[in-house]
Amino acid sequence: MNFYEETIKSTSIYKGNVTEYIVEEVKLPNGEMSQREIVRHAGASAVIPFTQSGEIVLVKQYRKAIDQVSIEIPAGLKDASDLDGLHTAKRELEEETDYNAKSWKFVTSFYSTPGFTDEFLEIYEATDLYIVDDSLTQDDDETVEVIIATYDEAWDLYEQGLLRDSKTVFALFYWKMKKLEMKLGE
Amino acid sequence: MNFYEETIKSTSIYKGNVTEYIVEEVKLPNGEMSQREIVRHAGASAVIPFTQSGEIVLVKQYRKAIDQVSIEIPAGLKDASDLDGLHTAKRELEEETDYNAKSWKFVTSFYSTPGFTDEFLEIYEATDLYIVDDSLTQDDDETVEVIIATYDEAWDLYEQGLLRDSKTVFALFYWKMKKLEMKLGE
Numbered sequence A, B: 001m002n003f004y005e006e007t008i009k010s011t012s013i014y015k016g017n018v019t020e021y022i023v024e025e026v027k028l029p030n031g032e033m034s035q036r037e038i039v040r041h042a043g044a045s046a047v048i049p050f051t052q053s054g055e056i057v058l059v060k061q062y063r064k065a066i067d068q069v070s071i072e073i074p075a076g077l078k079d080a081s082d083l084d085g086l087h088t089a090k091r092e093l094e095e096e097t098d099y100n101a102k103s104w105k106f107v108t109s110f111y112s113t114p115g116f117t118d119e120f121l122e123i124y125e126a127t128d129l130y131i132v133d134d135s136l137t138q139d140d141d142e143t144v145e146v147i148i149a150t151y152d153e154a155w156d157l158y159e160q161g162l163l164r165d166s167k168t169v170f171a172l173f174y175w176k177m178k179k180l181e182m183k184l185g186e
Helices: A084-095 A150-161 A166-184 B085-097 B151-157 B166-184
Strands: A006-015 A018-026 A031-040 A044-049 A056-063 A067-070 A075-077 A101-112 A120-131 A146-151 B006-015 B019-027 B034-043 B044-049 B056-063 B068-072 B075-077 B098-112 B120-131 B145-149
Touching: A006 B006, A006 B019, A006 B120, A018 B006, A018 B034, A044 A056, A044 A084, A044 A101, A044 A166, A056 A084, A056 A150, A056 A166, A056 B056, A067 B044, A075 A084, A084 A120, A101 B166, A120 A166, A120 B085, A146 A150, A150 A166, A150 B120, A166 B098, A166 B166, B006 B044, B044 B056, B044 B085, B044 B098, B044 B166, B056 B085, B056 B151, B056 B166, B075 B085, B085 B098, B120 B166, B151 B166
Parallel strands: A044 A120, B044 B120
Antiparallel strands: A006 A018, A018 A031, A044 A075, A056 A067, A056 A146, A101 A120, B006 B019, B019 B034, B044 B075, B056 B068, B056 B145, B098 B120
8 A cells, every 4th residue: 555645845934942844745655735834843852850759840830732730740852962862961960959869760761642743752761860959940931840749649730631641641641551550560 | 931932933835735834943041043944744553453453553664854755644634624633543544554443542642742743642552443445545645554463573573674754663562561561461
């Protein structure tokens, strides 16, 4: 089966700080023409951070795109000088929460929503957390509050609809899975 | 803690078929100005469909935004006349795979990536699948191939990097969790 869509024309509509919006005229496998709207993105890393007493570290921040406060696992954009996903994860955990970790493990990676963007997200698990210093070095345009939650508290935030982004919902289900594996001794 | 970002100016840069690209000038809680790039999206539904013999039904399609063939759980956009997520899920399962299901269950919902888009995704689990008819009624601009995979086959596709979008990675981990729950008799 032939799936390929040939780009006939690609137009950069807007180049922002975080995203570039591109409209492409494509030729479908059946010969018909169609339009694809594409958001180019540098990619990001996220961290599922567990404290030594088994709580999760979350960050609360305002998301203008949804006009809501959102509670999420720490995450941040890769920058051009910093293409290594684990390096980004470590930097963002420290910037947003003032924690770093002795143990790091790759969990998964995925395209957030490949129907219209190439944003690619790597997710790492961080354990054996330790405090780095007392002064947060957050990005100038970010206001974040750190929330430390037990398993039940995190699920409660989820049930209340305060924890609703894909990577954080994934993290909660991942946590649930880990607990089931421990119960089974796997 | 005050998180709110006040919109000072909102400019619609481009209104496409699936997305609208908006740039907003915002006033941060600290009084500074910043810019937010926002992709408006109508939202979508996705389905984790299990056959009666316990296999998953996936669809293979080309994603221009990542210039790759991607294997995903069936999903599709809500349209204006169809704001009910479950209704969208049923329609998309049928359109893309020719299956419908006797049992439907809400699994979760999330914002795909609220840093820059309001795309909201509802995920349903479909069981007791049955074939609807022999002629697929796919959208004109979609070329999809149905793949029916066992648990091990699906994880193998994941390991090979062919299954890399957030909702489908979520679905795999969800499936793993269900299997652990069954083992534990939960």
